[in-house]
Amino acid sequence: MRHLMSPLDFSVEELDQLLDLASDIEKHPEKYAHACDGKKLATLFYEPSTRTRLSFEAAMMNLGGNIFGFSSAESSSAAKGESVSDTIRMISCYADICAMRHPKEGAPMVASAVSSIPVINAGDGGHQHPTQTLTDLLTIRSLKGRLDNLTIGLCGDLKFGRTVHSLVRALARYKNITFIFISPEELKIPSYIKEDVLEAQGIPYQESERIEDVMPDLDILYMTRVQQERFFNEADYIRLKDFYILNNKKMKLAKEDMIVMHPLPRVNEISVEVDKDPRAAYFRQVQYGVYVRMALILTLLEVNLC
Amino acid sequence: MLNIGVLQEGFVLDHIEAGKSMEIYNYLNLNKFDCCVAIIKNARSNKMGKKDIIKIECSIDAIDLEVLGFIDHNITVNIIKDDKIVEKKRLSLPKEIKNVAKCHNPRCITSTEQELDHIFVLTDPRKEIYRCKYCEEKYRRKKL
Numbered sequence A: 001m002r003h004l005m006s007p008l009d010f011s012v013e014e015l016d017q018l019l020d021l022a023s024d025i026e027k028h029p030e031k032y033a034h035a036c037d038g039k040k041l042a043t044l045f046y047e048p049s050t051r052t053r054l055s056f057e058a059a060m061m062n063l064g065g066n067i068f069g070f071s072s073a074e075s076s077s078a079a080k081g082e083s084v085s086d087t088i089r090m091i092s093c094y095a096d097i098c099a100m101r102h103p104k105e106g107a108p109m110v111a112s113a114v115s116s117i118p119v120i121n122a123g124d125g126g127h128q129h130p131t132q133t134l135t136d137l138l139t140i141r142s143l144k145g146r147l148d149n150l151t152i153g154l155c156g157d158l159k160f161g162r163t164v165h166s167l168v169r170a171l172a173r174y175k176n177i178t179f180i181f182i183s184p185e186e187l188k189i190p191s192y193i194k195e196d197v198l199e200a201q202g203i204p205y206q207e208s209e210r211i212e213d214v215m216p217d218l219d220i221l222y223m224t225r226v227q228q229e230r231f232f233n234e235a236d237y238i239r240l241k242d243f244y245i246l247n248n249k250k251m252k253l254a255k256e257d258m259i260v261m262h263p264l265p266r267v268n269e270i271s272v273e274v275d276k277d278p279r280a281a282y283f284r285q286v287q288y289g290v291y292v293r294m295a296l297i298l299t300l301l302e303v304n305l306c
Numbered sequence B: 001m002l003n004i005g006v007l008q009e010g011f012v013l014d015h016i017e018a019g020k021s022m023e024i025y026n027y028l029n030l031n032k033f034d035c036c037v038a039i040i041k042n043a044r045s046n047k048m049g050k051k052d053i054i055k056i057e058c059s060i061d062a063i064d065l066e067v068l069g070f071i072d073h074n075i076t077v078n079i080i081k082d083d084k085i086v087e088k089k090r091l092s093l094p095k096e097i098k099n100v101a102k103c104h105n106p107r108c109i110t111s112t113e114q115e116l117d118h119i120f121v122l123t124d125p126r127k128e129i130y131r132c133k134y135c136e137e138k139y140r141r142k143k144l
């Protein structure tokens, strides 16, 4: 039995198979509509994350399965002081697979050690959020047709954004990837990512303070939110925030087949005017999130439809 | 040099960085043992200038010294049996250490679930980096 704790749990080959399955689901959803008939997914959300929870629930329902769970610690037995290990032992008796979101880092791993059903890490604190990374990879592969030979610009809060760190580690496994990190000085990508991941493998990258300077080079622009509380003072925030807002004027500088991604929710870092641009891929990304979670559930439950 | 008897069976931990012997004593939980322990501080050393030495008289399978590799792998472990040094042990970095160091990441699951073992895994032998098994936080060794 397998669990999913980190996006790197799957080898590149296993990932290919998973993404192939997700693409087949996209093309032939009817084939999978009863693949999980009679199976149950438990969504154990110790902190609210409606977006992720709904994506898992939609995925299981699309497969004909059932769902149950809780959406905050207050409505779970954790409120009574039950340990993660005890909760998962109980849930193992009710469900066939579970997705766990927990504010404490490593909680899903603790669960997986004693669980008799597959555990999917649906986000643990600032640590891992593997299904977001799988979503990003499926989106890129579906819309660009490949996961190698790409120049990807990552923009915004690159210091604290676990989404960005995971995506860099995941893409670093493919050939001819160039990373361009676009952020203010205060939110630059941590040096351990540059040294341990990129320089260690001889992967090229550059850093830039302005989107405009690098826009024409990009195949993908991955936007993230720049939060005011990350800045030391308001003046810096006000000075810099407009640099990191994507609008039609900046989009004019980009390639015609570039795509814009965002893990959502966005606040104002992408102007709504960009939504109509065919290169805006962030809402399609949500749809890919459902397909990849469907493929993941099938893979971990070892459901074969042949 | 000050000499504290000869051991019949036990360990002589040599080349301990001067001043670090009490820390080693605590890491090995020697206070919980009934055996005879001698701590020599600031002994003269050709190699190190000054060093600490710990002599422990006990059965040689009574103490697991693997953890020493995590604390300081320059320590020489002499294993004594029948009054003779039977082995000079080279210390290597253990792959995993359990309940020796605590994870200090306030967001780590070990901070709320008290019964969990604190486990650190050697993730980068070259840079001697250990990470928490649960949250992957780097273990920072105390600077001496």
Ligand SMILES: [Zn+2]
Binding pocket: A106, B103, B104, B105, B108, B109, B110, B132, B133, B134, B135, B136, B137
């Ligand atoms: Zn930890």
